Amino acid sequence: MKLSRKTVLLSSVTAAFAVVGGGAVIAEATADREVEPEGDEPVEETTADPVGELLASMSLEDKVGQLFMVYVHGESADTDDPDAVASNRERLGADNGAAFVAAYRPGGVIYFDWANGLADPEQIARLSNGLQDASAVPLLIATDQEYGSVVRIGEPATQFPGAMPLGATRDTGAAEEAARIAGAELRAMGLNHNFAPDADVNVDPENPVIGVRSFGSDPDLVADFAAAQVRGYQAGGVAVSAKHFPGHGDTSTDSHVGLPVITHTAEEWEAVDAPPFKAAIAAGTDMVMSAHLQFPALDDSLKPATLSPPILTGLLRERLGFTGVVVTDALDMQGVRTEFGDDRVPVLALLAGADLLLMPPDFPLAHQAVLDAVGSGELTEERIDESVRRILTLKHSCGIVDTPEVDEGAAADSVGTDANRAAAQDIADRSITLLANDGTLPLASGSVLVTGWGENTTRMLASALSASGFQAEAHVTGDEPDADAIASATAAAAGRDLVVVATRNVRAGSPQADLVAALLDGAAPVVTAAVGTPYDAAHLPGANASLAAYSYAAPSLAALAKVIAGAVEPTGTLPVDVPAASGDVLYHFGHGLGYR
Incomplete structure (x- = not known):
């Protein structure tokens, strides 16, 4: 039988890697099979350098x-x-x-x-x-x-x-x-x-x-x-x-x-x-x-x-x-x-x-x-x-x-078993960090508008809040809302009990900051929720409450909803310093508020 290049190399692999787990595995390799030992016959150990043998081949x-x-x-x-x-x-x-x-x-x-x-x-x-x-x-x-x-x-x-x-x-x-x-x-x-x-x-x-x-x-x-x-x-x-x-x-x-x-x-x-x-x-x-x-x-x-x-x-x-x-x-x-x-x-x-x-x-x-x-x-x-x-x-x-x-x-x-998903949710629940709060959170019930960064993010967060018992609605503004989008969001906020603004990668002069500022001029309290780094908080002064989720994965958005509702206590603490625009530290490493 003529052996292909692949078959020859596979035989070398099998023979060369016969020693595994610190012990000898019986492996007199052929082109397509391994021969198992019979009875209690003593077994000759294979090469002490299986990698070297393969390399040489x-x-x-x-x-x-x-x-x-x-x-x-x-x-x-x-x-x-x-x-x-x-x-x-x-x-x-x-x-x-x-x-x-x-x-x-x-x-x-x-x-x-x-x-x-x-x-x-x-x-x-x-x-x-x-x-x-x-x-x-x-x-x-x-x-x-x-x-x-x-x-x-x-x-x-x-x-x-x-x-x-x-x-x-x-x-x-x-x-x-x-x-x-x-x-x-x-x-x-x-x-x-x-x-x-x-x-x-x-x-x-x-x-x-x-x-x-x-x-x-x-x-x-x-x-x-x-x-x-x-x-x-x-x-x-x-x-x-x-x-x-x-x-x-x-x-x-x-x-x-x-x-x-x-x-x-x-x-x-x-x-x-x-x-x-x-x-x-x-x-x-x-x-x-x-x-x-x-x-x-x-x-x-x-x-x-x-x-x-x-x-x-x-x-x-x-x-x-x-x-x-x-x-x-x-x-x-x-x-x-x-x-x-x-x-x-x-x-x-x-x-x-x-x-x-x-x-x-x-x-x-x-x-x-x-x-x-x-x-x-x-x-x-x-x-x-x-x-x-x-x-x-x-x-x-x-x-x-x-x-x-x-x-x-x-x-x-x-993959994706109930137990694995529960483990991911538990981690997310314990990661949410409350940076600032004037008493607005937690909110037991009411009408909530979710707006800000990310079409999927705002919709998923609104859905999670609805599952927590709120009358929640997503209002998509786009990642960089223009004046019309901001005006539309402020109109949608009228009569709400709470506005939640998802933010990500906010910098000085960001349209996301303009959105938050416009919403703060309304009657409803405003909560910012950073779904990327917590550094956003430095550019969003005046929010009634500020949360850091660090992620827009589904478990993190579900955890945000539970923290807003008070179903989960915010226990996360900052793993970074958050600097203010002046260069001073606004929130120090280890900062994190609770409800109790």
Whole structure:
């Protein structure tokens, strides 16, 4: 029988990974089966270095493929949808995911709702299994499921509030349990890696890319919660990636569209940015993701951290002692493309100390560039082997090689269960923070107008208030209400017992602030509810009451309604300082009012 390339590699995988869980598993592998031992015959142990044996069986092309994680288009691995096929050909050089992984043998695939549909647990599990079936070496299958503002897989998956509301609970046990549940749901759908938790310390209220993705502005709090979530995700069955090293919490530029500069001194980095990464490493994080930003105090060459040997090797590897996989942030982001071409970025990232190259904008170009760099001697094959060994070791230690596929039929029963949803709601209930209150809250009953940011948000909050016994109506004004929208909202507020204004990302001069000011001129008391960062409160003076939910996920909106009604006591406390426009602190870290 002539064996295919895939069959030969799969045999190598089976044999090389026969030692699992610290003990010997009998595995005299053939092309398509494992032979079980008979009787009580003594068993000869397999190689002490299963990863090394597999690595030795791989060609250079195999190994370079393992260095990449990409996204593929299509709701199924073998999609023939014309749009998906065209997108895959343009970016990957293959028709669909199955063809791509068979041809290039990448280390992993990352899911996005806009690329893969991600419609329901069974479809996602079927996609995962299809990709694994096509891959010679089991894949890392990942997504960015941070929850809160960064969610790739929506309902029916359990929707947790996110990092900053977790920080507001001050309960690391809740953070660990949320991650465990989330990890188990992802694993049931065939995902085995999550790009979480965010270990950034958000000390810049104007930060356009982190904000509520951070647990807070206190390094110790962020460290404790990041470590808790590392433990939780791993207990749920998925690998994790602490991000964005060396710290993205003090930037006013979004690295998706530009190159941020961190002006912290080395001492400030040690005190502010480093503790969460140290804690995540101590907790056993599988990966650390690099940031596309300049940090002059750590590397005066001004190379982005993703391309910086002093940061990735000198600091992360040698000083912090991280031995796991270093993954880049997405290589299609502008922050890493400002100076170097798409053919140079992957090579420079590997030279800096990265192992896994995430989402190059032109995969064939990037793949060939790494091969060419080995051919020219700029990169050595020994250097490639170092990274591939780390990636294969991760796949081995996480059980991905043993059980790459999942039960598609069982996925739906494991995702979004009543118990999981109840856990998410409990966390949301305990995260709501009451910043100010003149006695308006709680309100036992009456007519409530809900207006402000977000069409879905205002309607969902009105529905939640109706479920709490109010006569609630949503009045959509748009994210940046103009004069007509503001006038319409003030007219709708007439005769109401309460007006609730949902806000998000309010800045000085924001039309959202104009809306609140106009409503305050009316007779009805006004409650502001920040469904993003709590920094909104600094630009909304005079409200009768001010709430911070940190999230517009359904559990957070339900929790807001319960707090307004007095069915739940507000117990959340600020995980950040909220500065006033003057620069003084308006509400300090730890602030939070109650009703009693």
